Amino acid sequence: TARDLGAFPKPKRILLLVNPNGGVGKAKRISDSVVKPMLQHSGLTVNEQYTEYGRHAVDIAAKVDLDEVDSLVVVSGDGVLHEVVNGLLSRPDWDRARKTSIGIVPAGSGNAIAASLGIVSQLVATLTVVRGETSKLDIFSLSQLNRPRIYSMLSFSWGMMADADIESDNYRWLGPLRFDVAGFIRMIRLRRYPGKVYVLPPKHQQSHSTAKHQLTPPQSPSHKREPESRFQHLLDSNIKEPPKPWSVIPNMPFYSMLLLLNCPNVGETIFFTNTIRFNDGIMRLWYSAETRFWKILMPFIFDQQNGKMVERDLMKDLECGGILIVPGVEGEPDDPSTHKVTEPDWVTSPAAKAQNIYQKPGLFDVDGELMPTARTLIEVHPSLMNILVP
Ligand code: ADP
Ligand code: MG
Structure with missing residues (x-):
């Protein structure tokens, strides 16, 4: 200084x-x-x-x-x-x-x-x-084919919570209560979101990018157009299964919610967990295929503030260094050029609609803002930015 x-x-x-x-x-x-x-x-x-x-x-x-x-x-x-x-x-x-x-x-x-x-x-x-006073802040990058990269400092979500977040824009006049109202509506009219999610173990990400950052003398990155991404090639929809050490989240034909967090709070009033560090270079992923109304409702009623949200068995908890999300149905992958994602019969049939099983692959929500639903690669960039802290 x-x-x-x-x-x-x-x-x-x-x-x-x-x-x-x-x-x-x-x-x-x-x-x-x-x-x-x-x-x-x-x-x-x-x-x-x-x-x-x-x-x-x-x-x-x-x-x-x-x-x-x-x-x-x-x-x-x-x-x-x-x-x-x-x-x-x-x-x-x-x-x-x-x-x-x-x-x-x-x-x-x-x-x-x-x-x-x-x-x-x-x-x-x-x-x-x-x-x-500042602290280092991890940043997530979200890449889609033929679109500019998006960066996130807070969260990415897909499923019930994303829908509630984005749809609550209609109730902006309610203030923060808008999330509770929209969330409750989404819970009683629960949808299912078909797709596949692949994860990269955190060590792999770290051993390569953080370690390299620290060990090799800093090179002038001025020639680089944007922060380094190591897995852009996975955006090619011809790649059906990303190679090891990536792995698919098993037994997940659909999700009810998926949430990636860099901070302990999802909203002002939802304190998710205190196991998150915003500069550890690790992504925290939660996902669930739960569709029983009361099972989903309970943690939102009892655990909004106590940091025990993830201790109920509603969501699976995972640490990772990268995520690849392929919305839609296997064998009929999404077409990123048109945004179209194929929907299976069981989702579009009148019976499915009557039961409120979801009709579309759902919204993607990054830091509370809408982004296109398509094959998406998310990587973590450890300590990329500086944020003012109390
Ligand atoms: P909130 O927490 O109330 O949603 P945000 O900081 O998230 O507040 O801002 C909400 C949105 O308002 C952002 O998407 C931003 O682009 C938009 N915005 C900012 N300035 C204006 C403006 N003058 N008119 C309309 N929208 C705006
Ligand atoms: Mg907002």
């Missing part, structure tokens, strides 16, 4: 990204009444910018002059922070941009990252920015 070199520190320059629509529209008020004045009184240099349209924060982070900004701080929910991560990592100079610290002042309806970090209020969040 500047101080280590004997230089006099300059005030940190903060770019505040405020989503005027975040949460129930309270982000602007929070910024004006708490965040901006406190940061200014603390001697920081503050610039504020409102996001003017969906995904505006991607454009801002992709273009911001990194010589002029020390931290990008979001006043909204997980969605806008997700956009900042994606904007920074999409840049040609991503390897520099990734080191710019990011921060969150919880003012959206989905504030899982803030809750995970122990940022319990806007005040704590603002003090966190003043303090300037």
